[in-house]
Amino acid sequence: MRLHPHALRRTALGLAATGALLIGLATPSALAQAADPVLRDLAEAKGKYYGTAVTASKLTGTYADIAGSQFNSITPGNEMKWESVEPSRGTYNWSGADRIVDFAEAHDMEVRGHTLVWHSQLPGWLTNGSWTADQLRTLMTDHITAEAGRYKGRISHWDVVNEPFNEDGTFRQSLFHSKLGPSYIADALRAARAADPDAKLYLNDYNTDGLGAKSDGMYNLVKSLKAQGVPIDGVGFQGHLILGQVPSTMKANLQRFADLGVDVAVTELDIRMTLPATDAKLAQQKADYRAVTDACVAVSRCKGVTAWGFTDSDSWIPDVFEGQGAATPYDENYRPKPAYYGIAESLGWTGGGDPGPTGSCTVGYTVTSQWNTGFTANVTVKNTGSSPVGGWQVAWTYPSGQRVTSAWNATVTQSGAQVTAANAAYNGTIGAGGSVSFGFNGTWSGANTAPATFTCTTR
Incomplete structure (x- = not known):
């Protein structure tokens, strides 16, 4: 709770x-009132999107109403990951991904595809196989072709490769890197471009939000890919943050990537705290959400911000970080928290902050x-x-x-x-x-x- x-x-x-x-x-x-801000409208007025990750099975009732009315971009939390769409080799399950894409189109929302190549949530048949380098490369590109091709023209942005770096800026020794070396990243981007020429292709990682060794590794990779003519359109900064620890260099970091000629986006924002929530913690969280949104607003090539779930009832934080939570803009009962108003204020809302006692x-x-x-x-x-x-x-x-x-x-x-x-x-x-x-x-x-x-x- x-x-x-x-x-x-x-x-x-x-x-x-x-x-x-x-x-x-x-x-x-307790609930947003009629005069309260609509985040998607405010974001569109700034030339941005404000999005949320969702769970397909929950897209009904109040959950669906808020997702469809407040946000103009949507990201599948798990439904487009490899183990979800191809649990056994050659057998596909698109039901969850289809439901989210259909929902987005019915509500005039963009879709951020997440994710085509990642070291985690891979099907057992893939991780347990004994593949040669050529076989693995073919499996990877075939998967990209199948998934990106299925949703051709319906996805605005793809997280093509997710989390390729270690904390020190070296490449993560994933299944793909261990067998194929860093060339798998360029191969994945090229396969995605061939499968869906109109989608914007991103690399995405966490703990790269501010200046540092890991973001330097991503910066050098993007610079190298651009020099080789590899199709890359943007970089996603996940933004899984801790209360009071928004990097002071976040704006400068986003800008330096934009200066390379790529778009940037905050893709998985949540700001966790040690429970229980208090007035002071929620006020700090409001300031933190506003600071992250401010950084995006200030960088012209920042396309938008996506919260990794808009409600605490659909957040991964309590299951992973014991004793922590309350990381999203809405509480478990869909009541907007101060963070929601901080986002709105960053996007230009002047309604006067949180509603007062009633x-x-x-x-x-x-x-x-x-x-x-x-x-x-x-x-x-x-x-x-x-x-x-x-x-x-x-x-x-x-x-x-x-x-x-x-x-x-x-x-x-x-x-x-x-x-x-x-x-x-x-x-x-x-x-x-x-x-x-x-x-x-x-x-x-x-x-x-x-x-x-x-x-x-x-x-």
């Missing part, structure tokens, strides 16, 4: 006579029964404002390792000690002075200490 982005003043009201812990706090608008609510928490290693709890959300609210969310951190196992009358998610509960489809509306309740079962061991504070937000 990621705490709501517009973190709030927390005021403990003490224990009620029933033993329920009550926490009252001011609450902000209501208030209190939370009552009661353990209604407890046994050996289990318990049942009831939570009451009361609207203490003067107007009805149309939705609510409650968040808390368990101090004693408790785990929620099942819930009713709310959608409850848990990540580590942090828990988020959001209204069900039928009980989001609470009249002024009214309340709703939800419950859940959980487990405990050693102690079942009540949470010290709650975050309660409404919309």
Whole structure:
């Protein structure tokens, strides 16, 4: 769970006579309002795109609505990688990739193809094979021909070769480099050009965002490819960043590549933090997202920025970096975070920043029964404002390792000690002075200490 982005003043009201812990706090608008910015419109006005990576199976409901309305470029998170499209030799599965391309076209979006040649997420039949250099080169170029050819004319940019460098700027000893040497990169670019002459062809890597050894390696490669007449149109800078660590040289780095005569783009932006999220961390994240977008806006050949997932519910960070997350512009319940407004401000929005408080609510928490290693709890959300609210969310951190196992009358998610509960489809509306309740079962061991504070937000 990621705490709501517009973190709030927390005021403990003490224990009620029933033993329920009550926490009252001011609450902000939880979803983007009608007057809020549309990132794709702002980006287009700057001659850029603002994109997002997506998961094909999630392209429905609110997820699809936000992806299609806020962004004008889309990147398949996994659906175009080799193991996804050719899991066994000569047998193709295009369903996920087709769904994303179809969605993009239905919503007037560009598609960034990701990725044709990468050392990771390769099918077992390829990595376990005993190939000669000529055989591997043919397999690689045939794969590029099949995939780029299938989507000919429908992909605006291809990440042709992904992550070819080590941190020191030397070439990564991937399957392809180990067998073919660095010439595989030029071969891949030429094959992609032949398969789809109109697509822009990119190299893409991480930790190349600022000046340094790794970006120097990429710079020297691009310079060499250009000198050889190899078709290369752009360089992607992934932008998987840590809170407060946007490189100060990012703009200068993008510009030096542009000066080589290639386009540049930020292709996989997320900015992770150690959880839980706080006001200060979210404010820093807003500044960081704005700084990255500013760097792109300032470089004329920077074509755009792509967030690697727009919602924390579809982010790879918590699965890879333990205790970290909240890396995207929207929280797990599709509420825009301060980062969303930082992006908009960089793109020229002057709407005045995050929406301010619009209501208030209190939370009552009661353990209604407890046994050996289990318990049942009831939570009451009361609207203490003067107007009805149309939705609510409650968040808390368990101090004693408790785990929620099942819930009713709310959608409850848990990540580590942090828990988020959001209204069900039928009980989001609470009249002024009214309340709703939800419950859940959980487990405990050693102690079942009540949470010290709650975050309660409404919309």
